[in-house]
Amino acid sequence: MGKEYKLGTSEQQEYLRSYNYVPKGYCFLEPGAVASDSNDYAAYNIAKSFYQVYPEVFNISYISKVTGLKEDDIKARIKKMYENREFMLVYNPCVSVSGFGLYYWVVKLKKDTTKEEREELTKWFQDNDQICTGYMMSEGGDFDYYNGNHMRNIDNLVGGVLDKFRFRRCVEYVHICPIRRLVRESHVNQFDSLKDYRRYFFNENAIDKLCKLQKKMDKDDFKIIDAINNTKTIKDMFDYDFLAKLSGLDANDLRENLSRIVDKEKQMFPMVYFNYRALGLKMHFYLVSFFENTPTFRSEEIVDELANEDVFNNIFDFGDSHHNIMLSCYEDINDLDKVKSKLLSYGEVSEVLESTSPRQFRRWTCRLDDDNGYWEECVFTDDVLVDRSVNDTREDK
Amino acid sequence: MKVEKARQYVVDSLKYALNPSSIAVVGASRYETKVGNKVVYELLKWGYKGKIYPVNPRANSVLGIKAFHTLKDIKEPVDLVFVAVPAHLVTEIVKEAVEIKAKVITIATSAFKEIGRGDLQNNITQYCRDHKLPLIGPNLVGMGSPYDNFNCGFIPYLPVKGPIAMISQSGANLLAALGTSQESHFGMSFFVGLGNKADVDFSEFIEYAGKDPHTKCLAIYIEGLDSPEAFVDSAKKVDKPIVVIKVGGSKIGVKAAFAHTASENPNADDYYDKIIKESGAIRATTWQEFLDVSLALGYQPPLKGDHIVMITNGGGAGLLSCDHFERSNLPLHELEEISPLLKQRIRAYMPMFGSPLNPVDISGTAGVIQYKGAFKQAFRDPNVDGVLGAICPTAVTDVPGVADAAIEVYNEYKDLGKPFIMICQGGQECSEAIQKLRDNGIPAYKTAEQAVNAMVALYKYGKKHFKK
Numbered sequence: 001m002g003k004e005y006k007l008g009t010s011e012q013q014e015y016l017r018s019y020n021y022v023p024k025g026y027c028f029l030e031p032g033a034v035a036s037d038s039n040d041y042a043a044y045n046i047a048k049s050f051y052q053v054y055p056e057v058f059n060i061s062y063i064s065k066v067t068g069l070k071e072d073d074i075k076a077r078i079k080k081m082y083e084n085r086e087f088m089l090v091y092n093p094c095v096s097v098s099g100f101g102l103y104y105w106v107v108k109l110k111k112d113t114t115k116e117e118r119e120e121l122t123k124w125f126q127d128n129d130q131i132c133t134g135y136m137m138s139e140g141g142d143f144d145y146y147n148g149n150h151m152r153n154i155d156n157l158v159g160g161v162l163d164k165f166r167f168r169r170c171v172e173y174v175h176i177c178p179i180r181r182l183v184r185e186s187h188v189n190q191f192d193s194l195k196d197y198r199r200y201f202f203n204e205n206a207i208d209k210l211c212k213l214q215k216k217m218d219k220d221d222f223k224i225i226d227a228i229n230n231t232k233t234i235k236d237m238f239d240y241d242f243l244a245k246l247s248g249l250d251a252n253d254l255r256e257n258l259s260r261i262v263d264k265e266k267q268m269f270p271m272v273y274f275n276y277r278a279l280g281l282k283m284h285f286y287l288v289s290f291f292e293n294t295p296t297f298r299s300e301e302i303v304d305e306l307a308n309e310d311v312f313n314n315i316f317d318f319g320d321s322h323h324n325i326m327l328s329c330y331e332d333i334n335d336l337d338k339v340k341s342k343l344l345s346y347g348e349v350s351e352v353l354e355s356t357s358p359r360q361f362r363r364w365t366c367r368l369d370d371d372n373g374y375w376e377e378c379v380f381t382d383d384v385l386v387d388r389s390v391n392d393t394r395e396d397k
Numbered sequence: 398m399k400v401e402k403a404r405q406y407v408v409d410s411l412k413y414a415l416n417p418s419s420i421a422v423v424g425a426s427r428y429e430t431k432v433g434n435k436v437v438y439e440l441l442k443w444g445y446k447g448k449i450y451p452v453n454p455r456a457n458s459v460l461g462i463k464a465f466h467t468l469k470d471i472k473e474p475v476d477l478v479f480v481a482v483p484a485h486l487v488t489e490i491v492k493e494a495v496e497i498k499a500k501v502i503t504i505a506t507s508a509f510k511e512i513g514r515g516d517l518q519n520n521i522t523q524y525c526r527d528h529k530l531p532l533i534g535p536n537l538v539g540m541g542s543p544y545d546n547f548n549c550g551f552i553p554y555l556p557v558k559g560p561i562a563m564i565s566q567s568g569a570n571l572l573a574a575l576g577t578s579q580e581s582h583f584g585m586s587f588f589v590g591l592g593n594k595a596d597v598d599f600s601e602f603i604e605y606a607g608k609d610p611h612t613k614c615l616a617i618y619i620e621g622l623d624s625p626e627a628f629v630d631s632a633k634k635v636d637k638p639i640v641v642i643k644v645g646g647s648k649i650g651v652k653a654a655f656a657h658t659a660s661e662n663p664n665a666d667d668y669y670d671k672i673i674k675e676s677g678a679i680r681a682t683t684w685q686e687f688l689d690v691s692l693a694l695g696y697q698p699p700l701k702g703d704h705i706v707m708i709t710n711g712g713g714a715g716l717l718s719c720d721h722f723e724r725s726n727l728p729l730h731e732l733e734e735i736s737p738l739l740k741q742r743i744r745a746y747m748p749m750f751g752s753p754l755n756p757v758d759i760s761g762t763a764g765v766i767q768y769k770g771a772f773k774q775a776f777r778d779p780n781v782d783g784v785l786g787a788i789c790p791t792a793v794t795d796v797p798g799v800a801d802a803a804i805e806v807y808n809e810y811k812d813l814g815k816p817f818i819m820i821c822q823g824g825q826e827c828s829e830a831i832q833k834l835r836d837n838g839i840p841a842y843k844t845a846e847q848a849v850n851a852m853v854a855l856y857k858y859g860k861k862h863f864k865k
Contacts, residue, residue, distance in 0.1 A: 042485050049486050052454035053467050248488035248517050376455040377427055 005297050026101030026178045026319070027152050033098045033267060036380070040261045043254040044091055044270045046243045051089050052376075055079055056242045058228055066227040069220055077221055085370045086217055086278045087225060090363055091270045094191040095150055095182070098267065099384075102179040103157050104133075104148035104316060104326070106287060113170040118144075121165060126361045126369055129379040130161050134361035135283070141355025146285060146326065148179075152383050160388025177326065180319035183303060186363065187313045188229055188271050194304045198262075198269055200229035201310040209333040214279050228272045234262040237270060273363050281330050283313070283360075286343055287353040288325040294348045299324055302346055311339060323353075331356060398522050402627045403600040407531045411597070411605040413500035414533055415587050416545045417476035418447045421468055421499070423490050424482035425451030425459045432505075432551050433481040434459065436539070443555050444546035450475065468493040476500045479539075479549055484508040484517065487535070491521050495528040504535035505550060510593055510659035511536060518659075522595040531601075536658060537592030538568030543585060544611050550590070557836075559584010560613035560695035562606040564599065566591050566620045566658050574616075574688065581828075582835040583692055586611035593659045600627035607635035614695035615639045616687065617678070621660025625672045632676035638694035638858045639678035642687040643669045677861055679854050686850050693840040693851030697816040699859030702782040703727055704735045705852060706775045707756035708743075710763040711789030714820055715756030717845035718785065725853045729755050736780040746770040761791040769802040776810040776817075785852060787820040787845070790827060800830040804837045811838075816855045820848045 003011045034040045047057040055078035060071045067074070081087045095102045109118065118139070125134050125147055134147035151157045157176070166174045181192035189199045207222050231237045235255055244251035261267040276283055290299050303317045303325060314328040329339055343352050360368050365381075367374040420440065424433035437451055437460050450473075451459035454466045465471050468478065468490065478494045480487060484506050494502045502525065509518040518535065525532040533540070539550010543558045552571075556563075556578030565571040568590045577583045586609055589602060599617060606612045615637060622628055622643075632639055645654030646666035654660040662669075673680045679694070681687035705722075707729065709715045719729045732740040732755040740753045746767040752758040757775075759767050768786070775784045786803055790796050800821070807817050819834050819841040821827035827843065834841035842848045 037483070045483060046485050049454070049482065050489070246489040247485040248520050249485060373456070373458060374427055379428060379430070 002301065003297065026096075026103070026180070027099060028096055029099035030097040032265060034261060036093070036268075039253070040257040041268070042247070042249060043238055043240060043243050043258040044268075046247045046249075046254070047238050047270070048089055048091075050246055051078070052082055054242070054246070057238055057246075059231075059236055059239050061239075062231070062236050063224055063227040067220065067223040069223070073220075074224055077224055081217070081221055081224075084216060084278060085368075085375055086221070086275055088273045088275065088363065088366060088368075088376055089270060090186075090273045090366055091268050092182075092185065092188075092190060092364060093268045094266055095179075096191060100150040100152055101154070102148060102150055102182060103154070104146060104177045104179060104318070105162065106143045106175045106177060106323070106326075107145040107147070107166075108142075108172040108175075109144045109170050110172045117168070117170040121145075121168070121170070124165060126367075126372070128161070129365075130381045130383075132362060132365045132381070135285070135357040136359045136361065137285070137355035137357050138282070142353035143287060143355050146287075146355075146357070147361070153387075155389035156383040156386060158389065159391075160383065160386075175322045177316070177318040177321045177323055179316055181300070181303065181317035183307050183315040183317055184312060185314055185316075186271065186273050189307070191266055192317070193307055197266065198229075198271075200226060200271070201313070202226065202274075203310045203334070206311070206330060206333040210279070210281070210330075213332060216279055225272050225274060233259060234269065235259050273366075275360075275363075275368060276330065277359050277368065281332065283328045283357045284331045284334075284336055284339075285314075285326060285328045285355050285357060286340070287323050287355075288327065288343055288349055289322065289351040289353075290324045290348045291350045294324075298348060302348060306342075309342070328357075398519060398526075398595055398623065400598045400600065400624045400627050403598070403604045403631045406529050407597055407601045408604045410501050410531045411601065413476040414503060414531070415540060415542050415589070415605075416547065417500070419450065419473065419475050420445075420447060420477045420479055420549065421450040421452050421465075421471060421475045423452040423468065423478060423480045425453050425456070425464060427453070427456050427459055435551055436479060436481055436505075436549065437462065439548045439550070439552060443541075443548040445548070446546065447476075448473065468497050468499075471497065474498070477549070478502045480504045480506060480535075481551075482506060484514065484535070488517070488521055488524075491524055491530075491532075495524070495530050499530065501531050501533065503533040503537070503540070503549070505537055505539065505592075506534070507536045509535050510595070511656055515659070518593065518595050525596055532596035533589070534592040535595060537590035538571055540587070540589035542587040542611075544587075554579055556585040556588060557582050558586075558611075560586055560611065561691050562586050562602075562609065562612040562615045563588040563618075564591065564602045564606070564615065565589070565618040566594065566660065567618055568592070570618050570684070573684070577688060582832045583688060584695070584835070586613075594623065598624050598627060600624060600631035603628070603631040603635055603639070607631075607637060613637060614691055616691035616695075617641045618687070619643045619669075620645050620654040620658050621662050622669065622672065623661075629672060629676045632678055638699075638854075639676070640681055640687060640691045640694060640854070641673050641676075641678045642681045642684065643673065679857055685847065689840075689842060689847045689851050690854040692835070693816070693818060693855055694858055696835075696838050696840050697818070697855055698814045699862045700783045700816050700852065700855040701814075701859055701863060703730065703856065704780055704782040705729060705785060706732065706735065706739070706778075706781050706783075707785040707787065708759060708768070708771045708775060709756050709787035709789065709820075710759055710761050710768075710791070710794060711787060711822075712752070712756075712758050714787040714789055714822055714845050715758055718787070718820070718849050719756060721846045721849040722853070725849060727853050727856055731755050732757060736778045739774060739778040739781065742774045743771055746774070756787075761789070762793055764793070765795055765798040765802045768799045769806060772803060772806040773810075776806060776813060776815060781815065783816040783818075783852060783855065785818050785820070785848060787822070787848075788827065788830065790823040796821070796823070796826040796830050797833075800833050803834060803839060807837070807839055816852065818842070818848050818851050820845055
């Protein structure tokens, strides 16, 4: 066993040396955090606004070097993947320093829920701009939805979102799962992974199987996504001269500003999102609970061990919740029995709930419902200065 | 950026900004909560008849209209490109606008010179100038005209039709004026926000307004003048009254004007006073005066002389007026002095306790017959240059009836070219009368001082106009 972080030892948490309390919570705002419309974000914002038309916003020569593909082929493939809604350029903010708590929540519907009730609730989740990420599960699983909000205030989550639907007849329970550590999301290691920050994972065997299952994307497409996401520094992700040409801003400023907030300060990072729904894939979720007497450091060690597995495309670690971890991997291209056995091999695990998602609603505020004509419509909601806990009967009507 | 004088190609192109046959809205969003969506929505809502091309790289359709991923994807001619995307995207869009040979580009986007991106703004402007593509903005709210059902921007409503061209650097004040237009029937010919006015300058809109058949008066809100010589030159060319309000003269206002529309005010306010005087424009000090004076100059002919007759049913309104006339260096003359005959004739329309001085007090018992008679006599008298009427609603005053009488007399005698202004100082019935009077071309106001300011402006403009 590694560190124990025992009180009174040299391993105890650093902040306990300065304060008599643990700064426990989820919504931190740290000095130096910048807003998404600041100059520091400009390179990403330019790329985000133009990549649909100009694949050249990406560092094509770098991708060519890494993948061995010709530059024209890469550009054509990027355009194809965008137009087929297979990928999207997105960014993840480090909510832990920018003043938001990240609150996911699991919804379980009652067995006698009608088709109409389910459809209506699904539509409500899809259309609710306060929900920044969400997954709909197939009927018959252990739970039915897994959605999330970035919020500055838990009352706003409860009053402004959860209370608006959780008293419906068909809802059995809603479990709030505040994110303690965002470890991996959409195949990419996030700010709270122990190692390999920004590393993109997609199991090679799984890609092989996937390429045999369908014809929309081939291995070269996945190589391009891998190359874009796995640059060591963000300086290699984009063609900053091209971004400068598009925007009239200075290439060096664009590069250095973005590198500072991504590589050095870890405030955000851009990445390419793979839209599993476009290929007809289904994502299998595991909602893991530990016995309540499991020490926090041990539960975190387990999370870190599981993060070594490249089969998982999402790993969320919760605090103050009924549950401890949510993990996911794709059905059909992974050995789910093996995955479950791995999870159950930990003696600390008391329960594993499972469900399968054929559809993601949004990907960090970007809508994914091309079927409704809203592909990539982004609505960033912010509950600062807002009290959504006030009972507004007009909204209930 | 500075212009030496109004550029003809710009003046000629402004018709495409205010009456385009096709518009590309860059940044047209599918979401009704977003500004880019509102631009398309308002165009549709107010009945714009031309073609609309929403541009959005992520959307195939916006509000039921086919959307284009880029400007270059539009294969039809585009008169106006309206840009509502963040500043860092604008450079490329301007290049595409040049490529598709758009006639005018309007950039609503903020975050240029006013936040320190002067180079970016200047580079875009220079590119537009090099390619003779007039650029309106950036950092503006929009523009439109009620005559063409054209509402282009983040603007919730069109003004009522009328004679005033509203040219404003401030979007908020432009919206305030549009609100006033809706509420108080301040009629406009067209309106435009200039924002940072990086390229298209006041002078060019002044010359455009000078030729616009619906415009009888130009109302201009200025935060900074980059090209004072061009302003003076164009204003002198235009044979229509111009009312100017120039702000940002206070110590803190200088900084606020830069932060708002990147307006630089290196000179003291006296400097702008001289420029405005030299241009022949009338300078208003307050926003209310700006609107009041513009209204009068838009609707009424200039005042030839200082023989103004005021007819009122309330002595108080008369006293407020004559004091303010004197403060404004245009003292009223006694009726005896203007026209002894009128003094005798007008007595027929007042009780014995009425006063045939000037103001003429036809008393609180005056009805429609008395008002109509007194107004007619005043208009018909050759020695009278202008008429100021006042309604003070007593229990026996038929306010709507008097307003109708005023309209009837005005229509009968307006060809005489004598200004006619009304005061309606009272409650709801007076507000309604003011709207009705304005709808019929008679500037009407709630207070005596507003009406006097309006008459004084007509006199000032008359001195310039009749001198020619």
